[in-house]
Amino acid sequence: xxxxxxxxxxxxxxxxxxxxxxxxxxxxxxxxxxxxxxxxxxxxxxxxxxxxxxxxxxxxxxxxxxxxxxxxxxxxxxxxxxxxxxxxxxxxxxxxxxxxxxxxxxxxxxxxxxxxxxxxxxxxxxxx
Numbered sequence: 001x002x003x004x005x006x007x008x009x010x011x012x013x014x015x016x017x018x019x020x021x022x023x024x025x026x027x028x029x030x031x032x033x034x035x036x037x038x039x040x041x042x043x044x045x046x047x048x049x050x051x052x053x054x055x056x057x058x059x060x061x062x063x064x065x066x067x068x069x070x071x072x073x074x075x076x077x078x079x080x081x082x083x084x085x086x087x088x089x090x091x092x093x094x095x096x097x098x099x100x101x102x103x104x105x106x107x108x109x110x111x112x113x114x115x116x117x118x119x120x121x122x123x124x125x126x127x128x
Contacts, residue, residue, distance in 0.1 A: 003028075004047065004048045005031065005041055005048070007030075007033075007052060008030070009054075021112075021113075033057035048080065048119055048120075049064075049080070051065060053082075053085055054085070065079050069098030078119040079100055080119070081099040082105060090102075
């Protein structure tokens with residue numbers, strides 16, 4: 001029973017992510033802002049968070065990632081940063097905040113599913 005939280009401000013990308021995952025995931029919730037994503041993460045305790053970097057609101061994706069990784073009750077939660085920012089320093093910044101995987105947009109559905117499956121393995125390792 002995998003719980004996934006999608007934190008993405010673009011509706012079309014949220015829909016794409018949901019459609020990619022809904023056949024194999026037990027619960028999917030969505031948020032449009034970093035603030036809402038953080039609040040839902042604390043309530044939902046997701047297994048995986050798909051998190052955009054550039055988000056409206058007080059908290060951006062990097063800040064939400066840092067908060068998730070610092071929260072003891074979310075220590076099991078894996079974070080996949082998904083961003084149009086694809087430079088090596090962007091990826092390094094995401095990984096420095098604790099992201100388990102950093103994926104650049106555009107990405108393929110197959111690539112995303114592969115990452116999700118790898119994160120669910122006992123060692124929780126996923127290639128970025």
